Amino acid sequence: MNRAKIIKWMEQRFGINRGIFKGYAFIIKNGKVWLTSREVMNRELRGIKIESVGLLFGRYSERKGIFKPTTNALQIFGKYASRNIVELNERERDDYLTGYDLEKQCDAGEGYVIIKYKHHVLGCGLYRNGIIKNQIPKARRRYSVEEV
Amino acid sequence: MKQPILPGKFKARYASLLGEENKIFLKYCKMPLRKSIRINTIKANAKEVVSALKDKGWELERVPWFKYGYWVKNADKVAIGNSLEYFLGYIYPQEAASMLPPIILNPKQEDFVLDMAAAPGSKTTQLAQMMDNKGCIVANDKDTSRIKALRFNLDVCGVVNTIVSRMDGIWFKELKERFDLVLLDAPCSGEGVIRKSWNVLSRWSVNMINNLAGLQKGLIGAAIETLKPGGVLVYSTCTLAPEENEGVIDFALKKFDNIKVEKVSVEGLKWRNGIEEWEGKSFNSEVKKTMRIWPQDNDTQAFFIAKVRKL
Ligand SMILES: C[S@@+](CC[C@H](N)C(=O)[O-])C[C@H]1O[C@@H](n2cnc3c(N)ncnc32)[C@H](O)[C@@H]1O
Numbered sequence: 084m085n086r087a088k089i090i091k092w093m094e095q096r097f098g099i100n101r102g103i104f105k106g107y108a109f110i111i112k113n114g115k116v117w118l119t120s121r122e123v124m125n126r127e128l129r130g131i132k133i134e135s136v137g138l139l140f141g142r143y144s145e146r147k148g149i150f151k152p153t154t155n156a157l158q159i160f161g162k163y164a165s166r167n168i169v170e171l172n173e174r175e176r177d178d179y180l181t182g183y184d185l186e187k188q189c190d191a192g193e194g195y196v197i198i199k200y201k202h203h204v205l206g207c208g209l210y211r212n213g214i215i216k217n218q219i220p221k222a223r224r225r226y227s228v229e230e231v
Numbered sequence: 232m233k234q235p236i237l238p239g240k241f242k243a244r245y246a247s248l249l250g251e252e253n254k255i256f257l258k259y260c261k262m263p264l265r266k267s268i269r270i271n272t273i274k275a276n277a278k279e280v281v282s283a284l285k286d287k288g289w290e291l292e293r294v295p296w297f298k299y300g301y302w303v304k305n306a307d308k309v310a311i312g313n314s315l316e317y318f319l320g321y322i323y324p325q326e327a328a329s330m331l332p333p334i335i336l337n338p339k340q341e342d343f344v345l346d347m348a349a350a351p352g353s354k355t356t357q358l359a360q361m362m363d364n365k366g367c368i369v370a371n372d373k374d375t376s377r378i379k380a381l382r383f384n385l386d387v388c389g390v391v392n393t394i395v396s397r398m399d400g401i402w403f404k405e406l407k408e409r410f411d412l413v414l415l416d417a418p419c420s421g422e423g424v425i426r427k428s429w430n431v432l433s434r435w436s437v438n439m440i441n442n443l444a445g446l447q448k449g450l451i452g453a454a455i456e457t458l459k460p461g462g463v464l465v466y467s468t469c470t471l472a473p474e475e476n477e478g479v480i481d482f483a484l485k486k487f488d489n490i491k492v493e494k495v496s497v498e499g500l501k502w503r504n505g506i507e508e509w510e511g512k513s514f515n516s517e518v519k520k521t522m523r524i525w526p527q528d529n530d531t532q533a534f535f536i537a538k539v540r541k542l
Pocket of ligand 1: 352
């Protein structure tokens, strides 16, 4: 995995223009991809016990040849996408945010999709055989639906 | 409604400072805290979010001292943590007084900032937003499980300019003159958050206050060492205990001859000056320039804030 491959993947899968990632740096390590700014990489960090840098952008498996963007990454970059986007109605939105898979025919290709409600990017989904497998991290799911 | 029972020692503690007003102070200590949110402009268009929330029936009132802070007046009805806006990282629940230390630190886009005791990241995410996700923040904490919450909040808020580190803050003393700005939102006895969590009272004791003061003195020393000349340190706590506040600043002024306390002012906020004397001990009169925020002054949690410049 490397920077060029990630950017190419985002472009091929979602139609996100590669120029969008210009000011960003990727840190690729142990199956994880972190996103930060180039500025951060230029700082003096000697002596600091670093746990993580920037935002968890995605995960990959070199062996299986797959890359998967995180919901948090898509919430930032999903707005630049032009394909493989699935739009939900209000009921589907609530189901999805609560953690359910959705049965839904859509014109996306099989694989990772961007889940949207109106103009808001909710996050990542995995589309296969008419089912969107829920990819919202457990800690981020809602267990009840808004009251107002 | 259930009310906390305040320990007798606590009830008497600030009577010498407040006089008659002590009753009002204690009354506020027993009142639940008003809920507030910060609009996260890293991900959200503030105007749009405010109007969407209002359309859904949220009663919002602007926090006078932060452009993106709002009290949610009907928070009991709207379930902030379950809202779509929270899920999307457009809003972040944060107590109104807790928005003050970053405002006083006032970071610029190009700054290299240390948030020495950062978890769970309310102030880190606010700093990142104020810096427009530029520059660089080192968000440090020593507690592994709290760091998890910090990382979670940074990711939800879309923060990319931040490095998370896990160290005892004391070790920053070895990294001399590294940062432009340092926020030390110190571990403290938490008297100021009684209104949020009455559990605080079960741990409260004068002994604990004195132990914490020792820790805070170590941390403030490290914060000053790691600051560049000309740089600013904001020291804050959510407690009223002078030992953890003016006492710590007094200690720093004795130990370092290259720092000065700067006067601060925040529009729309009511505060009082730091006190010069406590239980027979007098402090360097510079501590008068610090900020003491009592719960009854703005109907918020209590806070203490000092702005220190390294010469
Ligand atoms: C008041 S809380 C910080 C709140 C945080 N600034 C926010 O706004 O969300 C104090 C933090 O200090 C951390 N802490 C305690 N001792 C520490 C030490 N020696 N070095 C670094 N962090 C420490 C605690 O784990 C705790 O997360």
